[in-house]
Amino acid sequence: MRIILSATMLLVMSTVYSQKLDLTRTIPINREHQRLDTLIIYLKQRGHLRVSYSSNPRVNAVEITLRKGNTKLLDILSVICETANLEYQIINDAIVFKHKKGPGPAYSALPEKLTPNLPGIANYDSVKNTFSPPLEMDSLKLGRYGRKLPEFEYGKITLPPVRRRPMATVKSTKLKNDIRFGVYYSYACDLNSFRFVNKDPVFQKFQSEVNFSSTIGVYSVISSKLLISVGLTDVSKDFYLDYNYEVVDKNDPFPIPDKTAVDLRYLEVPIVVGYKMLEAKKVSLWFNGSVLPSFLIDKSERTSYLNKDAVETVYFLETNRTRLFSFSFAMPLHLWLTRNIGMFLEPSYGFTFGTINENAMRENYSVYRLKTGVQLRI
Amino acid sequence: MKNITVIVFLVLMSFDIYCLSVTISQTNTGANSCSRTLTASVTGGSGSYTYTWSIVSPAMSWPTTNNVSVVSLSLGQNADVNVSVHDNTLNQTTANTVTVYRLLTGSFNIFIPNLITPNGDGFNDNWVITDSGKTYSPINAYSYSLIITNSSSVQVFNASGTVSATQYGIIGGDIIWNARVNGTGSIVPTGTYSYQLSLQNCSQTTPYSGQFSVLY
Numbered sequence: 001m002r003i004i005l006s007a008t009m010l011l012v013m014s015t016v017y018s019q020k021l022d023l024t025r026t027i028p029i030n031r032e033h034q035r036l037d038t039l040i041i042y043l044k045q046r047g048h049l050r051v052s053y054s055s056n057p058r059v060n061a062v063e064i065t066l067r068k069g070n071t072k073l074l075d076i077l078s079v080i081c082e083t084a085n086l087e088y089q090i091i092n093d094a095i096v097f098k099h100k101k102g103p104g105p106a107y108s109a110l111p112e113k114l115t116p117n118l119p120g121i122a123n124y125d126s127v128k129n130t131f132s133p134p135l136e137m138d139s140l141k142l143g144r145y146g147r148k149l150p151e152f153e154y155g156k157i158t159l160p161p162v163r164r165r166p167m168a169t170v171k172s173t174k175l176k177n178d179i180r181f182g183v184y185y186s187y188a189c190d191l192n193s194f195r196f197v198n199k200d201p202v203f204q205k206f207q208s209e210v211n212f213s214s215t216i217g218v219y220s221v222i223s224s225k226l227l228i229s230v231g232l233t234d235v236s237k238d239f240y241l242d243y244n245y246e247v248v249d250k251n252d253p254f255p256i257p258d259k260t261a262v263d264l265r266y267l268e269v270p271i272v273v274g275y276k277m278l279e280a281k282k283v284s285l286w287f288n289g290s291v292l293p294s295f296l297i298d299k300s301e302r303t304s305y306l307n308k309d310a311v312e313t314v315y316f317l318e319t320n321r322t323r324l325f326s327f328s329f330a331m332p333l334h335l336w337l338t339r340n341i342g343m344f345l346e347p348s349y350g351f352t353f354g355t356i357n358e359n360a361m362r363e364n365y366s367v368y369r370l371k372t373g374v375q376l377r378i
Numbered sequence: 379m380k381n382i383t384v385i386v387f388l389v390l391m392s393f394d395i396y397c398l399s400v401t402i403s404q405t406n407t408g409a410n411s412c413s414r415t416l417t418a419s420v421t422g423g424s425g426s427y428t429y430t431w432s433i434v435s436p437a438m439s440w441p442t443t444n445n446v447s448v449v450s451l452s453l454g455q456n457a458d459v460n461v462s463v464h465d466n467t468l469n470q471t472t473a474n475t476v477t478v479y480r481l482l483t484g485s486f487n488i489f490i491p492n493l494i495t496p497n498g499d500g501f502n503d504n505w506v507i508t509d510s511g512k513t514y515s516p517i518n519a520y521s522y523s524l525i526i527t528n529s530s531s532v533q534v535f536n537a538s539g540t541v542s543a544t545q546y547g548i549i550g551g552d553i554i555w556n557a558r559v560n561g562t563g564s565i566v567p568t569g570t571y572s573y574q575l576s577l578q579n580c581s582q583t584t585p586y587s588g589q590f591s592v593l594y
Contacts, residue, residue, distance in 0.1 A: 200529070201570045201589035203492055245493040245591070248512055252501030254594060256493060 026070040036062045050094035180221040186373025188213045195362040208239040225276045233268035256306040262316045265298040282336040294324040319358040326352040346371040397422040400463045402476040408542040410520040412580035413450045424467030434460045455480045482520050482547045483581035496557035497594040508550030516546045519577040527572050
């Protein structure tokens, strides 16, 4: 009999100590009443916990009541499970919640014969009645994942129910819950700082007004601080030559050029790595670094005259670059409007190697871009 | 009868001697002169006079020395100048008025084209400096000098001029280049040309420089 008890004890202890998550740690609770989904997000963000939870609208809305102040994680999980009829399991540092099936929990928040000391739980009385029999729980007696170690006393021992770790694939669980994907669309104003060549005569000037770009892409949040994204950007890089001719008589039959406008469209492929610097509630500030290879997809050139109709010309098009390479830095500010829909505002600075047009520009230029867009979490 | 004739003669003589009058002569009236000189000449008086100069239109105070027979004026606008002469001996007064034309002062008001097409079609064939309204009005200068060089800094045209006969100074269109080398040679090739122009009036000398294109 002692052998069986000893073996059981060893099994329990090995199960307990195989968990890495410290359920005795305390987490500050700042709201007494909150929805389950809000609380889980809070635990992820504030407690830096990995929580896997299968969202369910009905259960999401369950109001969890906790007492304000520092509360043991174990206590919090207990209240969640009791209130929302859930059960949890610790898998590789992650807390995996499941919906209870049937009357008896397969994996209860607490061992049936263990009752924690619940100083931080507001509805302790109602909670403790669900545990039978109540036991004092001393944190020093807790295992690494919070389960009370059995009183090891020959002939008098109360065993907690031992759970064997389910055969769920831990790795796939982590991927499913930690890596989030989304899509985004943005529209941007580009202030290209082209380095134009000086014209002779000097009154002829190259100029560029504000260009625009639109992007559609996908992103993946690979951790709480990092994301990567890739997209496709349709960006215009238009410029024009203003001849600035001043004449006595514009009725000259000889054509007097007014402007030559060059319209260029590139397809940019922004490959972005983002790092979350700050986060407050629904707002977060990121720092993004990008590389942007670009490919010319459309071009046109048109010259207008002071005294005749405009015509298509090709002077600048013949020296146009078809491929560009840029890098940029950005500080986007994200705001989540709902759980899955957000918007962002992103100022950025980019630098492009080479020149767009050898007849009009010197090498290398920079672009200041102000982008705004929406993102959808999927 | 002879006595009557003598009396009439003597009366007429005395009338002529004591008929006081003044005339104003104006010198330095050219557009390139920067002061007008007025001289009051009195006849029929005793020789002892008091001169009172004034500007009657437009109303303004007398800008210089008064009670002299010769004055110098530098006016920025046309004015009617009056002189009143009082014969201190005969206790008689006479007056006269003359129009004094303004001097050419102040900033210039010009348009310089930066494109000519000397193809003989009648439009923009000449590089011509006009007033800013391109109406061939005065440009407020009385002299100019002009040098035109090609893109290799070789001089292709040189001209200068000073107006003296007109009171209005240089008119838009007076400064002109017909796109020919030195004004008489062949038409210059297309390209970018530079100009150095200097305009002068009584208050300033202003240089202008720039480029223009020759196309055809």
